[in-house]
Amino acid sequence: MKYNPILRATAKYLIGPIMLFALYVQFHGDFGPGGGFQAGVFFAVAFILYALIFGVTNARRVAPMWLLRLLSAFGVLLFGGVGVVSMMLGGPFLDYSVLSHDPEHGQHLGILLVEAGVGITVAAVMMLLFFSFTGRKA
Amino acid sequence: MIAVVDVALLLFLVVTALAIVRMHNLFGIVMTMGIFSLLSAAIFTTLDAVDVAFTEAAVGAGISTVLMLGTLALTGRFQKPARRTNHLSALAVVVVTGAALMYGTYDMPAFGDPESPVQQNRVAERYIVDSAREIGVPNLVTSVLASYRGYDTLGETTVVFTAAVAVLLLLGRTRRERQELTERARRLAAQGEAQRAAEPKAAEDGSP
Numbered sequence: 001m002k003y004n005p006i007l008r009a010t011a012k013y014l015i016g017p018i019m020l021f022a023l024y025v026q027f028h029g030d031f032g033p034g035g036g037f038q039a040g041v042f043f044a045v046a047f048i049l050y051a052l053i054f055g056v057t058n059a060r061r062v063a064p065m066w067l068l069r070l071l072s073a074f075g076v077l078l079f080g081g082v083g084v085v086s087m088m089l090g091g092p093f094l095d096y097s098v099l100s101h102d103p104e105h106g107q108h109l110g111i112l113l114v115e116a117g118v119g120i121t122v123a124a125v126m127m128l129l130f131f132s133f134t135g136r137k138a
Numbered sequence: 139m140i141a142v143v144d145v146a147l148l149l150f151l152v153v154t155a156l157a158i159v160r161m162h163n164l165f166g167i168v169m170t171m172g173i174f175s176l177l178s179a180a181i182f183t184t185l186d187a188v189d190v191a192f193t194e195a196a197v198g199a200g201i202s203t204v205l206m207l208g209t210l211a212l213t214g215r216f217q218k219p220a221r222r223t224n225h226l227s228a229l230a231v232v233v234v235t236g237a238a239l240m241y242g243t244y245d246m247p248a249f250g251d252p253e254s255p256v257q258q259n260r261v262a263e264r265y266i267v268d269s270a271r272e273i274g275v276p277n278l279v280t281s282v283l284a285s286y287r288g289y290d291t292l293g294e295t296t297v298v299f300t301a302a303v304a305v306l307l308l309l310g311r312t313r314r315e316r317q318e319l320t321e322r323a324r325r326l327a328a329q330g331e332a333q334r335a336a337e338p339k340a341a342e343d344g345s346p
Contacts, residue, residue, distance in 0.1 A: 030275045033188040035283065037294075041196040048204055069306070076299045079292050094288035104274040111275065111284040118295050125302040126201055132309040133208035 004053075011053040018046040026119050030108075036115035040122025048130050056134045065131060068124045075121025082113045143184060151177050162217045168206045175199040189279045 019042075026039030051059030083094040091098035096110020154174045161167050175198030182191035247254035256262065265282055273281040283291055311319070 029280050030277055032277060033192045033279070035189075035280055038192050038196050041201055045196075045200060045204075048201075052204075065310075072299055072302050076292075076295050079295055083288070083292070094285075094292065096285060096288075103272075107273045107281075107285055108275070110288075111273075111280065114284050114288060114291070115280075118291065121295050121299055125298050128302045129205060129305055130208060132305050133205060133212065136212055136309055136313070 007053050011049055015046050015050055018042060018049065022046065022123075026115065029115060030111065036118030037122050039115075040119040040124075041126060043119070043123040044126035044130070047127050051130065051134070056131060060131060060135070063127055063131075065128070068128045068131070072121050072124035072128060075117040075119070075124065078117035078120065079114050082110055082117070086110070140184060144181070147177055147181050147184070151181070162219075163215065164210055164213075164217055165207075165215050168203055168210060171206070172199045172203040175202070 022039045022042035022045075025034035025042060026036060029035035029039070047059055047063055050062070082096070082099075086095050086098050087093050089098040094110075094114075096114075097103035097106045099106035099109050151174065154170055154177060158167055158170050158174065161170065175194055179191045179195040179199065182188075182194055247256075251257070265278060265286060269275070269278055269281045269286075273285050275281045275285075
């Protein structure tokens with residue numbers, strides 16, 4: 001697929017909008033369908049499309065494995081960290097109401113951070129899975 | 139009208155499932171399973187479960203298909219020819235299981251029944267009535283998923299992370315990296331051998 005000009009040209013125009021859509025799904029999850037999980041998958045799909053058209057070696061240069069390994073753990077840590085912070089501020093584990101002076105603002109902040117954690121982990125893990133599977137022959 | 143759509147979608151689902159069973163070309167099977175997922179997503183949409191439909195379309199039809207194609211690139215495109223086995227006992231198992239499942243559906247409440255346990259649930263009522271005041275997020279699914287059921291979502295995220303750890307342990311290294319590692323291990327083993335060969339002499343010299 002590397003030298004197919006139509007695929008290359010189309011993919012170049014598609015990758016940007018896919019990433020933008022992923023961010024939209026991530027931050028619009030409060031109002032419509034979607035959230036961190038779906039956004040993470042879409043974000044990973046943009047990279048996977050790049051890898052399919054331009055080769056896994058190039059894609060790995062954009063998103064190196066060490067960074068993906070780090071990010072996949074960072075997302076879970078961010079999620080758990082929000083829970084620990086809410087405990088330190090005197091609330092139960094993962095009760096976001098204590099994160100801000102106004103309980104509702106605290107909930108908004110907590111959901112935003114937690115969804116970000118889910119999104120980061122899912123995106124990194126999906127890319128890791130794809131690169132590990134396709135990198136076997138390299 | 140919605141009944142026509144439902145029947146058509148379920149019919150397509152059955153046809154796709156039969157096609158998957160009949161096929162031997164693994165590439166075709168993977169692509170047909172993508173279609174199966176997309177049809178399931180359409181059914182979830184008609185049930186007004188848009189969040190579930192969204193996930194099914196993204197994960198089931200999208201990522202899974204790509205990952206399975208990646209696996210096919212490593213294994214092969216055709217199924218091994220199946221050996222002749224006892225089809226009658228398999229048919230009996232399938233028929234009995236199917237009959238039990240169908241019998242089980244008679245106990246289920248009708249779709250959208252206001253008297254069903256799900257609708258009567260106090261927890262659901264509290265989410266619906268109080269979440270706008272407590273969480274202030276318009277999408278109820280998000281407030282349940284991220285806040286009320288934050289524990290579950292943390293668990294799910296950990297499961298995803300664990301999957302990545304498992305795959306990395308099994309397939310994480312490329313062939314060249316593995317060769318380098320084996321060579322290094324061999325060198326270290328040879329070094330250890332040489333040391334062990336030298337050590338008894340030193341011990342003999344040092345002993346009184």
